[in-house]
Amino acid sequence: MKNLISLDSLTDIVSNSVGILIIFAVINLIHDDSKTYQLEIPLEHDTDLSPVFFISKNDRILALNTDTLFANATLQATSNAAANKRLFSLDYFGLLGKIDDKKGISFFARDTSEWPEFKEIEKRSSTLRDSLDKLDPAKQFAYFFVYDNTEDGSSSGSGFEAFRETREYLKSRFIKSGWQPVNSESPANICSRSISRRCVYQPSYLGGGKSGSNPNNSLNNENKSDNKAQ
Amino acid sequence: MMSRATRYARYQKDDRLEISLFPFLSIFLCVMGVLSFINVLSSFSAPQKIELTAQLETGYKIAYQIFSLPDGIISVPPTKNLRKLQAVLDDADKEIVDVIIQQREQKIARLENHSGSIMDAAIEPDIDDVLDTVHDIRTLNELALKANYLYEEFILFGIYPNGSQAYQKIRDVMLLTQDSAAISVGLEPLDSNWTLNLQKGRSK
Numbered sequence: 166m167k168n169l170i171s172l173d174s175l176t177d178i179v180s181n182s183v184g185i186l187i188i189f190a191v192i193n194l195i196h197d198d199s200k201t202y203q204l205e206i207p208l209e210h211d212t213d214l215s216p217v218f219f220i221s222k223n224d225r226i227l228a229l230n231t232d233t234l235f236a237n238a239t240l241q242a243t244s245n246a247a248a249n250k251r252l253f254s255l256d257y258f259g260l261l262g263k264i265d266d267k268k269g270i271s272f273f274a275r276d277t278s279e280w281p282e283f284k285e286i287e288k289r290s291s292t293l294r295d296s297l298d299k300l301d302p303a304k305q306f307a308y309f310f311v312y313d314n315t316e317d318g319s320s321s322g323s324g325f326e327a328f329r330e331t332r333e334y335l336k337s338r339f340i341k342s343g344w345q346p347v348n349s350e351s352p353a354n355i356c357s358r359s360i361s362r363r364c365v366y367q368p369s370y371l372g373g374g375k376s377g378s379n380p381n382n383s384l385n386n387e388n389k390s391d392n393k394a395q
Numbered sequence: 396m397m398s399r400a401t402r403y404a405r406y407q408k409d410d411r412l413e414i415s416l417f418p419f420l421s422i423f424l425c426v427m428g429v430l431s432f433i434n435v436l437s438s439f440s441a442p443q444k445i446e447l448t449a450q451l452e453t454g455y456k457i458a459y460q461i462f463s464l465p466d467g468i469i470s471v472p473p474t475k476n477l478r479k480l481q482a483v484l485d486d487a488d489k490e491i492v493d494v495i496i497q498q499r500e501q502k503i504a505r506l507e508n509h510s511g512s513i514m515d516a517a518i519e520p521d522i523d524d525v526l527d528t529v530h531d532i533r534t535l536n537e538l539a540l541k542a543n544y545l546y547e548e549f550i551l552f553g554i555y556p557n558g559s560q561a562y563q564k565i566r567d568v569m570l571l572t573q574d575s576a577a578i579s580v581g582l583e584p585l586d587s588n589w590t591l592n593l594q595k596g597r598s599k
Contacts, residue, residue, distance in 0.1 A: 174419045182426050189434055206453050208549060208581045311584060315556040322556040325584040346559035346584070362570050369581055 207369040209343065214306045216343070216366040219331070220272065220353055221324030222312040225280035226331055227258055228296040229272070231355065238262050238270055269356025269364065273349070274312070283327035286334050297334060306341035306368040307331075310353030313346040322346070332370055341368035446592040447553065447585070449503075450475050455545035458581075459532055461565065462591060463558040467517040468565070469506065469591065470528065472499040476546060480535070483542045492538065495531050506593060513591050520561050525568045533574040549579035556587050 218229040234255055241253045242264060252273060255262045259276035285291035300307060309331070313322040332342050343366060347353045356364035449471050451458040460471040474496060481492040509516040532548045539546035552562055562582070569575035 177419055178422050178426070181423055182430075185427065185430055189430065206451070206456065206458065206551065206581055207583065208579045210579075313554060313556050313559045313584070315587070320556070320587040322554075322584060322586075325556070325586065328584060344582070344584075346554045346562060346582075348557070348559055351559065351563050363566070 207371070209367040209369040212306065212341070212368055214304060214341065214368065216308040216368075217300055217305050218308050218310065218353075218355060218366075220274055220310045220312075220347075221283075221328040221331070222274050222280075223277045223316070223323045224283055224327050225277050226283050226293055226309075226327050227260075227274070227277070227280045228293075229355075230257070233257060234260075234262070234270070234272075238264065263352075265354075267356075267361055268354045269360060271352045271354040272310070273352050283330050286330060293331075297331065297338070297340075300335070300338075300340050302339045302341070306343065307335055308366045308368070309342065309344040310347045311344050312348060314348050336371065342370045343368040344370075446590055449591065449593045451551065452476070455547055456579075457546065457548045458551040459528070459548050460551050460553060462517075462553040462555065462585070463562040463565075464514065464517040464555045465557040465560075466515075467519045468561045469513070469517050470502060470524075471506070471591065471593070472502055472528075473548065474499050474503065477535070480539055480542075480544055480546050483544050484538055488538050488542075491534065495535065498531075503593070513593065517561075520565050520568070522568050522571075525565050526572055526574075529569060529572055529574045529578060533577050536577065547579075549581065552580070552582040553585045554582055555585050555589075 218231065220227045220229065234257055237255045237257060238253075241255075241262070242248075250263055250265055252261045252263050254260075255272070258279050259274070261273040261275065263271045263273065265271060281291065281293040283293065285293045286297070288294060297307070309324075309328050311322065311328045312324040315321070316323055328344060332344075335342050354364075358364045447460075447462075449460070450473055451460060452473070452475070457473045457476060459473055462469040462471070477492060477496050477499075481489050481496070484492060506513060506516055529550075532550065536547050552565075554562055569580075
């Protein structure tokens with residue numbers, strides 16, 4: 166009978182469980198402590214490189230073929246469909262356009278279902294990767310219009326994750342990138358600096374390759390590119 | 396040959412010494428399994444919480460951080476190295492820097508004294524405030540250059556989801572002044588679970 170009511174095994178179980186919980190708590194605490202994050206330091210700077218534009222929205226990335234877009238916009242403008250700041254179809258992956266004296270051509274992205282998903286960047290042969298691989302680091306840089314609106318339950322802007330991933334990919338290929346946040350109220354627009362001083366598209370993120378996420382390295386590279394641009 | 400009593404006694408003794416670890420081990424492994432499962436589940440499901448430091452610098456480049464949120468902005472001016480800069484300036488310039496330091500420390504104190512989450516301390520960007528900020532940064536950079544002291548401030552925007560409106564407004568205001576032409580600007584996208592921790596930055 167004495168054996169049956171022994172507390173030894175119960176004590177063992179309780180002490181083991183408590184011990185494990187304490188270990189988990191300590192691990193979580195250590196983990197939490199290491200999550201302090203210093204922003205990388207990407208600085209906008211002048212460059213002789215020419216921008217290639219992309220729109221990032223709903224975890225998808227669309228490369229803007231400006232030749233096609235401007236040709237389509239010109240057609241619409243000459244047929245008077247673009248008069249009085251009206252929205253018109255650009256016949257380009259569901260993009261709508263608007264022509265404004267002060268903002269140039271604005272792009273409204275409503276239906277993104279035909280756009281390549283940013284995860285395609287991992288595939289060796291995909292539309293997105295092909296368009297990124299075409300960029301020449303000696304002549305071009307990527308400029309992203311990134312949508313900042315949030316989907317239900319998401320803690321990130323709808324274009325943020327896609328932009329970050331693509332930027333990292335470009336970085337590994339030594340291609341610089343710049344960006345600006347956009348939304349439906351202030352959409353992506355391409356214009357000439359002669360229209361407005363806001364019409365400036367500069368790279369801010371480096372194409373540093375192996376210099377990695379070390380801010381010191383990042384900044385050093387930035388300064389070098391500044392000097393080169395000057 | 397053993398007697399019957401002896402054999403019985405030996406049998407009873409063996410029976411008493413039998414120890415079974417199975418119940419203990421089974422419960423122990425069950426508890427371990429459940430706890431590991433909970434831990435793995437929480438690490439996957441819970442959004443990663445990241446804290447941003449208040450003072451950000453790389454070499455001689457010091458960030459004046461402006462966090463752009465849906466409700467407005469949180470400005471976090473750098474104060475850490477200003478006293479060192481002040482020490483190498485002449486008396487007239489020292490006074491200018493002193494005024495800027497006091498204003499910035501008041502700003503930081505307001506943020507630190509804010510009750511509730513720091514992320515709720517966002518305010519609508521005010522045109523005069525933005526112009527003053529840009530002017531102060533330019534002044535400090537020029538004083539540092541004049542004194543041949545390695546110190547350069549730049550504006551770093553942290554853009555939260557739905558926070559582009561305040562950012563656009565500030566950039567528009569910055570175009571109104573020539574001061575901004577001399578100041579470097581950077582911007583980074585931030586997730587809503589990345590929060591600002593004033594204490595961590597200051598302790599560093």
